Amino acid sequence: MSELTYAFSEGNKDLREVLGGKGANLCEMTNLGLPVPQGFVISTIACRQYLTENILTDHLINEIKNRVQTLEAQTEKTFGTGTNPLLVSVRSGAKFSMPGMMDTILNLGLNDDTVQAVAAKTQNLNFAYQCYRRLIQMFGDVVFEIDIKHFNQAFETLETEKGYPAADFQKADWLDVIARYKEIFAANAGQDFPQNVYDQMLIAVEAVFKSWNNDRAKVYRQLHNIPEDLGTAVNIQRMVFGNYSETSGTGVMFTRNPVNGTAALFGEYLSKAQGEDIVSGARTPDPIADLEAKLPAIYQQLTEIATKLENHYKDMQDVEFTVEDGKLFMLQTRNGKRTPKAAVTIAYDLFQEKRISETEMILRIEPGMIDHLLHPNFQEDELANHTAIAKGLPASPGAAAGQIVFTAEDAKAATQNGKKVILLRNETSPEDIVGMTVSEAIITSHGGMTSHAAVVARGMGTCCVVGCQDLHVDEDQKVAKYNGGALYEGDLISVDGTSGKIYLGQLATTAEEISEKLNDILDICDKHARLMVRGNAETPKDIREAITKGAQGIGLARTEHMFFKPARLKAMRQLILADNDDEITDALRFIKGEQKGDFEDMYDVLLDRPGTIRLLDPPLHEFLPSDKGELKQLAAEIGKDAATVADKARALAEVNPMLGLRGVRLAVVLPQIYQMQVEAIMEAAIAVSKRKHITITPEIMIPLTGTVEEMAMAKQLCVDTATKVLADANISLNYEIGTMIENPRACIIADALAKDADFFSFGTNDLTQLTYGYSRDDAHKFLPTYLDKHLLPHDPFQVLDTQGVGTLIKMAATNGKAANKQLKVGVCGEVGGEPRSIRFLNTLPIDYVSCSPYRVPQARLICAISEIERQSQDTYAHTNA
CATH class of the missing domain: 3.30.1490.20 (ATP-grasp fold, A domain)
Structure with a gap:
């Protein structure tokens, strides 16, 4: 040898x-x-x-x-x-x-x-x-x-x-x-x-x-x-020759059904043929079961071999065989490819049959299978019979069909009339949220995997394709042109969020399914995982979805997502454009009432589970329209001079909004906003604690801190406000104040920040942006080329950059916990549900990951897989030391 x-x-x-x-x-x-x-x-x-x-x-x-x-x-x-x-x-x-x-x-x-x-x-x-x-x-x-x-x-x-x-x-x-x-x-x-x-x-x-x-x-x-x-x-x-004689043939056999996991032989056999005949589809084979009548001794031998191979490999096998003149020959065996549904069924059944252990069962299921199972998908025969007219970036998995609309308003109106719609735009903004929430799918011709459309769609579990440059969208004329045709308002299309492809007409889908077996497997996963899994959610519906899917709490509730209902948006605009303290007070009073209701609704679902609420974190200019006509209409709505409103809007406009007046900077410039939010959080927690007879511990997160002084000032603002609320209510209630680590400087001084923080939560979207110097909103213009030229191994906004961003997280988490032994540390950016990222995070002093509700089951699985693999490696290293 x-x-x-x-x-x-x-x-x-x-x-x-x-x-x-x-x-x-x-x-x-x-x-x-x-x-x-x-x-x-x-x-x-x-x-x-x-x-x-x-x-x-x-x-x-x-x-x-x-x-x-x-x-x-x-x-x-x-x-x-x-x-x-x-x-x-x-x-x-x-x-x-x-x-x-x-x-x-x-x-x-x-x-x-x-x-x-x-x-x-x-x-x-x-x-x-x-x-x-x-x-x-x-x-x-x-x-x-x-x-x-x-x-x-x-x-x-x-x-x-x-x-x-x-x-x-x-x-x-x-x-x-x-x-x-x-x-x-x-x-x-x-x-x-x-x-x-x-x-x-x-x-x-x-x-x-x-x-x-x-x-x-x-x-x-x-x-x-x-x-x-x-x-x-x-x-x-x-x-050996399957085409040798009448008692010769070739076949492919699975020891279990690869479509649904049923424990029975599944496959095909072709008489008087060679292997490529069955693979090429040149001839139509017979079901493997028919072989029992044609060649009963061969069928019995195959049945015995199937059992022997399964017992030996401890998995469903895909077997190729040839019969030459009545004699059986085995040409191949391998672990058979299977649908996600079959994968779950087979792994669970093998475990129940005591052929594999709990850890082996967990390792048999690929994270992507879970994602596939929990979103509707187009039927395979439908895809085979249709050709895509365009393709973009698959931002949020799933499959959906509906009539095209080009504005959020049209989406809302159409759904109120009982229609299913696909929102098609060049890009989305926060003002489109009303239309986005009612749409079956969202398509944008611009934007990347962390664009507004992509992030919001994933959070909602809505099918989404972004950066679809094959479509040239004219929103005013309500037409989208592609190579070979054009799409108009009302046209019916199908969107595949898993592949990024768009089809004409309505394709049939398979139903979303969460099986009892999958739930049992995920419960076992939780026993083997070190990292906890939380969800990113702020609405009762999404919080309930996260908990139903196994989240142990909420790691990120984004309060800016709560401000885009018309009445709240108007009040927020009044606050931003206020000329005096009375106008500020009136606007805040209305917003606080709304926010308190939001937080009560959250706690009614969360109960005593942990829930981290991030204080307001968008650039203020996002609340104001940019169109002159819309600014004029806004001025009339709030009773302001149009020229004054336009001047104020121009003054708030920023060259780089992501680096402008947002996050903790609001606490410095407009402390009333954070005071109002903390009051609403604490009052809501008190109310639900009394009503439900439970103990709620609010987790209040200050976003985007970068200096010790910022953190100390913002924390004191929160503490003073919370103390007053508790004193007025004559009640004692524990609460925690932490910060979101989103810039490199915060990572470097994490030990100092930790002294004023009860928890850290890494916002990897902004941390990646500020580490690389890549604009999240513009990265789609060059990242595909970088990936094609192998200048980057993957999109760093989708898969954690372990060398750069990962090193910063490791340093900050390690130093933060060294300075504050009680510090909790979580990660709640896009990578919180991504398998390769979780594998890396599991090696760090991190306590939990947080992701979209629809990615929670996948995250639970990969947290268990990564810990099982880590312990196995540690055991191997110790044994061979």
Whole structure:
């Protein structure tokens, strides 16, 4: 055994890194005593060597020839000569399953001489020459990218010329077929079809190695986060022929149903066929159950093997097999791909059957499956029958259909008339919230994954596609043009928030489903997780949704989201544009009453669960319209001079609003706003505590602090206000005051800030923005190019930048807890529900993550997975220390 090639008897399932998944499992099945045709594996090490040097080394070539000689002895066949020729298949097999992405060649070893030997040995001329023509066709397709339609057309033409089907061909007819195939091959490849069988093999091996970098394989790896540098193994295996006789065939079988998880054999079988026939869809196979009547002994053998493989691998298996002249051969087994619903069912059932442990059950479920399960999705056959007219960034998963509207007002009016709508805009603003909340889906032609539309849609669990530059939206004319047509108000479209694609018409969807089994699994996950999971929510509906999905509290209630109802917006504008203390007092009195009601509603749902309420944090200018006409109308509504209102609006306008008058700066410039909010929070907590006979501990969060002085001043403002409320109510109630860490300076001085804080909550959206110097609202203009050019590994607003932003979080959390042993630390930005980010955060002194209610189940799962993996690594490190 060397590092370049392995016989099937020399490997095992634990060598996936070297042998690829297919090769490792062929070795494992061989060791289990299953009927596997003999063969050997060329390792991924050899592949990486080839991709670097662009040549098969003499050492590798000699090893391959030695392995073939061994295979000749095992099979009592000879490669390229003799009366009993050895024919082999050459198949790819990477560490991770990539079905259909790389290349396969069957029947290798046939040439003008060996085909006659096979015909004589089998006494089946048609069989031998069918295999030969398939080899030339596959070789041309895989190695030289010759379109197989040229071969198929030639074959059909010849059948027409002869006037009888291929089944009746004589030797002269078959020689004519092969001659025409060779002509097609030579004309397109620029060389003759190789007659030397070792040339065939080495060229085929090179082709499989090269296929690691074909376009479809690259795209598949990107979609499934498979590393680019693994390479593929090559499996060379004695051919067995499903097209040999009437008692021959080929099949694919799952040991359980991969669609719904039912514990029963599931699959298809095709009589008198080779493997590619069933994969290509050229012929319609029969259900695997039909094999029980056709070949009962084979069916019974498959049933026994299925049980043996499941017991051995402790997972549902996807099995490929061939029956040659009544004898069964196993060609592959691997953990079968399955729908999210099936994944949950199978993992849970295997656990209940005591085949796997709790931790194994948890690790069997991928986080993305949970996200998929909890959002409606278009049916697969619907997608196959429709072509997308445009594609943008998939900002919020799910599937929705409705009539197009171009304004929030139209969305509201249409839904009041019982219509389902899709809001289509260049971009959204806070004033669009009324229309956004009633829309089935939201599409914007501008903006990135953390744009207003994206963040709000995810928080609501609404399907959303942003940055859809394929659409040119004219909101005034109410038309959106795309390549090939135009969309008008009222047109019916379907939006896929998982892929970012948009379709004409209404596509059928699958219903959202949360199964009892999934709930049981997530409850078990909570036992194994170190990090708690909270939700980002401020409305009773969203808070209830978060808790129903397992959130242990609320990590971020954004009070600015509460101000966009018409009456509140008017009062807020009156406050901003006030000329004297009386006007400020009147506006605050109204807003406080509204806010107190909001917070009571929150606490009525939360009860005594923790809930962090962030004080107001938008740039003030966002509350004011920018259009001259709207400013004039606002002036009339609040009884102000139009010119004065316009001047005030211009004075509030900021060159960079994200760095302007927002967050804790409001406490400095307009302390009355934070005083009003703290009063409302405390009074609401007192009222609900009395009414519900519970103890509520308000968590009040000061946003965007960057200096110790800011924090101390804002905290004192909150403490003084809370103390007065409690004194007036003659009641004692604990409360906590913390801050949101959103800028690098706050991370650097975290130890000092912690002395004045009961908790930290990292706002990773702004922290990422201020660390990179990337505008969240403009990043979509350059981030796609950065990702295409591999200047960034991923969008840092979606996946935590562990090197930069992650280092700041680690420093701040560590130093903050060192300075204040009681400090609670959470993360509540976009990354709070993202699997790779949670894995990193689980290694830090963080207590909880907080995310959209609709991502809570996924976060619960990945918190458990990351902790199980961390403990496993710690155990391994300790054992091997």
